[in-house]
Amino acid sequence: MLIAITRDVSSSLGGCELSYVPRGAIDVTTAAAQHRGYQKALESLGCRVMALPAEDALPDAVFVEDVAVVLDEVAILTRPGAESRRAEVSSVAEVLARHRPLRALEAPGTLDGGDVLRVGRSLYVGQSARSNAAGIAQLRDRVAEFGYEVHPVPIRGCLHLKSAVTQVAEDTLLVQPAWVDPAAFAGFRRIEVDPGEEHAANALWLGSGVVYPACFPRTQRRLEDAGIAVTSVDVSELQKAEGAVTCCSLVLREVP
Template sequence: MPLTEPAVTTTAPAPAPLRVATRRRLLMCRPRHYDVTYSINPWMHPEKSTDTALAVRQWERLRDLYLELGHVVEEIDPIDGLPDMVFAANGATVVDGKVYGARFRHLQRTAEGPAYLDWFARRGHTELLWPEYVNEGEGDILTVGRRLLAGTGFRTDPRSHAEAQEFFGLPVTSLTLVDPNYYHLDTALAVLSDDEVMYYPAAFSEGSRSVLRTLFPHAILATAEDAAVFGLNAFSDGRHVLLPDAATGLKAQLSARGFEPIGVDLSELLKAGGSVKCCTLELRER
């Protein structure tokens, strides 16, 4: 019998990294004309009532949070007859000051693409591209460091992925969405930092899940419950993560990783299939 017991070694959990917020410039559109009068995704039910005044108040709270966190918010004027124009993320993709315009799949939203591109042109942007192929802006094109993740399957034409790569000169990784409830990439995946994301695996094809595991082996994985409340339609400045308040599991996971989750109520806009990220287009300059 040994005279002493063998030493038991324990490994303390690694401390969460120190998160640093980066000041962002954002474009938003007040939901002055918001309504659900047609259905182009599973969340939209025109037979149910909507409350435009409530949508405005919830949107204003999101905008005010951005301002309180030190971000710059610019606004594009809403256009009567374009109730989904509030979802500014769909209006373009902006990287290094270059603006890749949006071309919408559904007739009800086609006028939004030129409206957003005109906003950029009137503010002096010269590197603008009106796309040949359907793409719905940051709804399906998300920037992670110096890489673009590009979704397809329901809205965006996969040929636009090559078009974006040529325009921005950045590598594009294509990801296929398979669940119609998560029809845009930004409903199934959120960028947290230059090398971190969170996503809902069941929203993606088997091959795309494999790609995501390879690129982001330590990603936060969302439950079906958190995905269903649009918890992945979130915005991160590197420290603060604004996301639907009902995504309690994701908030706990984010806190454990050193992020500061901030719950936001955009329940009225969810009736049209949008939340935090949908309302927020990041204006990335060089």
């Protein structure tokens, strides 16, 4: 059984942190409705959804992925690169403690979960404005005993590594080559996003299928042509907050 930890949309979402997306008006009511549709998509693909209440004082709190890296053996609590987001960690930690032993990153390290792509026993970590060398080194230290290898990956022009590359099947990655060098992922089958869909590399693979934004139909066709089952969701208002489908959940496998 997969568990997907989510958090309801904050009424203050319009005050979110932005780096590469121009600020525009966000319809919070529509964003909340889209988020509920996203939760239903998770359920349709076999997840038990745990919905945490909104944190209205924390605009970005819906993007729960950034506050932890959850592995089979342990959950690593991150120290987000944006200071305004560090208060998000504690409430998610309370939930994760029921499912995994916890370890935490410390100053001066910073790390966003959106920068960590797990593929098997490899953790690819984006070298971004949100995740620094100290944070990456601490992550390596905390997962080494479990047999994970950490591979720093340079990125450009985007917020997180998973803005540029995500896993869409056991041996397949979806890649935006303008933002990350595909050669960093040699040995995998790689599907490149359609050149006209710049932000299309973020997909959430759940084993039985992929949750994917509805606004990238040409890249979705590439996924489907590769034999990948796609469940499309409208997340257009969340995208205005520089969000995507991976960042709205922490997905973990339930273990005894």
